[in-house]
Amino acid sequence: MKAPSFAYAKAKSLAEAFDLIGRPGAKILAGGQSLIPSLNMRLAHPDLLVDITGLRDLAAIEMKPAGLCIGALATHSQIARSELVARHAPLMAEAVKHVAHPAIRNRGTLGGSLALADPAAEYPAVALALNATIVLAHRRGERRVSAEHFFKGLFDTDIRPGELLAAVEFPQVERCVFLELARRQGDYAIIGLAGVVSASGKRIAFCGAGGTPVLAPRAAKESTLEAAQRALEKDLQPPADLYHSSATKLHLAKVLLSRAWNTLSKPH
Numbered sequence: 001m002k003a004p005s006f007a008y009a010k011a012k013s014l015a016e017a018f019d020l021i022g023r024p025g026a027k028i029l030a031g032g033q034s035l036i037p038s039l040n041m042r043l044a045h046p047d048l049l050v051d052i053t054g055l056r057d058l059a060a061i062e063m064k065p066a067g068l069c070i071g072a073l074a075t076h077s078q079i080a081r082s083e084l085v086a087r088h089a090p091l092m093a094e095a096v097k098h099v100a101h102p103a104i105r106n107r108g109t110l111g112g113s114l115a116l117a118d119p120a121a122e123y124p125a126v127a128l129a130l131n132a133t134i135v136l137a138h139r140r141g142e143r144r145v146s147a148e149h150f151f152k153g154l155f156d157t158d159i160r161p162g163e164l165l166a167a168v169e170f171p172q173v174e175r176c177v178f179l180e181l182a183r184r185q186g187d188y189a190i191i192g193l194a195g196v197v198s199a200s201g202k203r204i205a206f207c208g209a210g211g212t213p214v215l216a217p218r219a220a221k222e223s224t225l226e227a228a229q230r231a232l233e234k235d236l237q238p239p240a241d242l243y244h245s246s247a248t249k250l251h252l253a254k255v256l257l258s259r260a261w262n263t264l265s266k267p268h
């Protein structure tokens with residue numbers, strides 16, 4: 001199918017972007033790797049696409065006091081190649097290896113993935129495991145939202161009208177692990193696990209396990225794998241998909257937990 005007709009404008013500055021996204025029926029266009037297919041499938045009918053890819057400041061990857069700050073327009077390929085990401089946000093460096101295929105990775109962005117909030121996508125689970133800070137920009141300044149409060153529901157986030165996702169701040173942790181099972185390398189996850197250990201304890205988040213990325217707080221409290229796997233039965237009620245029942249997904253989540261356990265349970 002072909003996309004419905006729409007107007008297109010490329011913002012030359014943040015101020016212009018805010019003017020444009022304030023117009024009725026406007027929608028932000030970043031890498032277009034999710035939005036354009038959804039237009040072609042007539043799942044979205046925006047009146048105006050506001051292309052923000054010219055706002056190059058939003059593609060920066062830099063160290064800040066709060067941790068590594070990755071701009072919303074950083075592409076999956078940039079993230080995969082970044083030494084700063086490998087050193088200061090290794091969970092992102094692990095997760096990005098599982099995101100899509102090269103052509104998509106060259107255009108798709110961090111901001112687009114988090115704003116879309118596909119529950120099977122890798123970055124939302126990473127952001128939740130780290131409780132990263134999402135920086136939302138609006139005409140009068142910025143608003144910071146923790147990942148725990150950012151993901152509201154299926155494809156639904158805390159981004160308000162007139163805001164755009166500008167960057168994400170990733171705190172540093174002691175240890176981390178990202179594992180995923182997918183039908184083919186680069187496909188969305190059947191189930192994926194993002195786990196971190198920091199001074200405040202373990203946090204484990206899953207993708208492909210619910211309508212949003214899902215935390216597993218009971219499993220994270222346990223000290224043996226067997227108890228953590230039992231606790232996972234209370235933490236997760238994964239919805240079935242076309243190929244996997246809920247029980248299969250829960251089983252696969254336990255398999256990932258057993259593979260991650262060495263990293264998550266090593267003594268300090």
Ligand code: FAD
Pocket residue numbers: 027028029030031032033034035036037072098099100101104107108109110111112113115116120121122123159163164165166186187188189
């Ligand atoms: P766009 O498609 O441009 O936008 C997506 C949505 O986010 C739109 O609603 C848009 O308005 C909004 N948006 C974009 N940027 C911002 C912003 N800065 N602020 C506010 N709103 C914004 N993703 C995975 O995570 N894992 C995969 O395995 C995976 N596999 C894929 C396989 C295929 C075949 C395809 C086509 C895509 C796949 N993707 C996968 C999706 C891909 O990662 C997309 O790039 C990503 O989800 C969206 O990023 P984008 O920059 O392309 O956003």
